[in-house]
Amino acid sequence: MSDWLVTQGPAAGRRRPRALSPFREHLRDTFWFAPTAAMVSVLAVWLAAQALDTAIVDALRENGDYESLADLLRFAEDAKTVVNVVASAMMTFIGVVFSISLVAVQMTSGQFTPRVVRLFVRSRITKATFAVFLATFVLSLLVLTSFDTTDDPRKATTLPLVQSALTLCMVALSLLLFVLYVNGTLRLMRISHVIARIATESFRTVAAMPPSASGPDADGLGEPTAWVPYDGRAGVLRDVHIARLVRVARRHGVVLRLVPLIGDFVLPGTPLLAVHGGAAPPMGALRRTTSVGVERTFYQDLGFGLRQLCDIALRALSPAVNDPTTAVQALDRIVQFLAALSRRPLDPAVHRDRDGAVRLVLPVPGWTELVDLGFTEVRGCGAGSPQVSRRLLAGLDDLLLLAPPERREPLLRHRELLRQAVEETAPNATDRAFALRPDRQGIG
Numbered sequence: 477m478s479d480w481l482v483t484q485g486p487a488a489g490r491r492r493p494r495a496l497s498p499f500r501e502h503l504r505d506t507f508w509f510a511p512t513a514a515m516v517s518v519l520a521v522w523l524a525a526q527a528l529d530t531a532i533v534d535a536l537r538e539n540g541d542y543e544s545l546a547d548l549l550r551f552a553e554d555a556k557t558v559v560n561v562v563a564s565a566m567m568t569f570i571g572v573v574f575s576i577s578l579v580a581v582q583m584t585s586g587q588f589t590p591r592v593v594r595l596f597v598r599s600r601i602t603k604a605t606f607a608v609f610l611a612t613f614v615l616s617l618l619v620l621t622s623f624d625t626t627d628d629p630r631k632a633t634t635l636p637l638v639q640s641a642l643t644l645c646m647v648a649l650s651l652l653l654f655v656l657y658v659n660g661t662l663r664l665m666r667i668s669h670v671i672a673r674i675a676t677e678s679f680r681t682v683a684a685m686p687p688s689a690s691g692p693d694a695d696g697l698g699e700p701t702a703w704v705p706y707d708g709r710a711g712v713l714r715d716v717h718i719a720r721l722v723r724v725a726r727r728h729g730v731v732l733r734l735v736p737l738i739g740d741f742v743l744p745g746t747p748l749l750a751v752h753g754g755a756a757p758p759m760g761a762l763r764r765t766t767s768v769g770v771e772r773t774f775y776q777d778l779g780f781g782l783r784q785l786c787d788i789a790l791r792a793l794s795p796a797v798n799d800p801t802t803a804v805q806a807l808d809r810i811v812q813f814l815a816a817l818s819r820r821p822l823d824p825a826v827h828r829d830r831d832g833a834v835r836l837v838l839p840v841p842g843w844t845e846l847v848d849l850g851f852t853e854v855r856g857c858g859a860g861s862p863q864v865s866r867r868l869l870a871g872l873d874d875l876l877l878l879a880p881p882e883r884r885e886p887l888l889r890h891r892e893l894l895r896q897a898v899e900e901t902a903p904n905a906t907d908r909a910f911a912l913r914p915d916r917q918g919i920g
Contacts, residue, residue, distance in 0.1 A: 678781025
């Protein structure tokens, strides 16, 4: 990790995070897992609470304490009314939360970009709220089945005392999570927080990247000795299972090199892996080593964060929205992200086995590609907005100060192209001079 990223990135002072396995990362992109796990867990907790309630009633009956049992029966009647209310109210709460989520997703995807819907899907507070609400509803139904219909304390077999207390605790937790959920949803509907979340996810991707390598590790592999074609359905290459590919390459004594970039659209029959130093491993050994889906993810995809920030800026600069301030906010994060990468090596990432031998090489976007991704479309659409052109010039000037000499060419090229575009858009000399004056706030 470069010194600049360590000192300037959002993860400054922290240890490099351990990358999640692809399976765990894919679970974070699903919405069904957390509620399902919560309902299964609450079933186990209910069984334990029911056993504890039965043990309490048996102990009182053995001691002949029927007066206490009679008091507990009266308490159970009151608790049953409360649990009935909870069971009916939780479904209403679930409907409210679901409605709020749908409205928030619709508004943010229409105003910012459809790709921000993923932030709602990955939101921990949203998943926790749905999970606890559903678990509370299931628990209340289970507790209702435990109430004894007898009025005679000598015939009572079970009284859901612990279960009722547990239900009330779940209700209190549900109310707390509902407040946190509303607060979190309102934050995700504000563009500044959405942009900040995208930037944070992007920096996590950078921090989780392995050290890049050039020279004999990445460039001295020679010509491929075999190719592995992609044999799945067409889609976006979301990620690869690095540990599994390294094991396969070590077992067969070869080096594997991923041909497409993470985030590329792959077609069946096109080259997926280049094999160096031997025959291609069998297709069975390479099964479930790559994940192809319908959309890109932050996991292992260095350019996806820039893509989303550019989409937000382009949507803000469209004639239908005409919100250059939002575009400037997106440019702030684009410049921040490129500044963190300005001194970081962007050579192919090399992964080694336990003996230190190179087994897997993954390509990453180069500096020029990332600069073009961050500035090309925004420059073309924002040349007519002085606020955007001034912020873009200030960002390019900052990057020119930070980037080493060999990385300044694409920055100078975009600066010159922006100057030409502004001169064509603003024929008045005074307007041109104003639009070409760098300003980190755009227009103050």
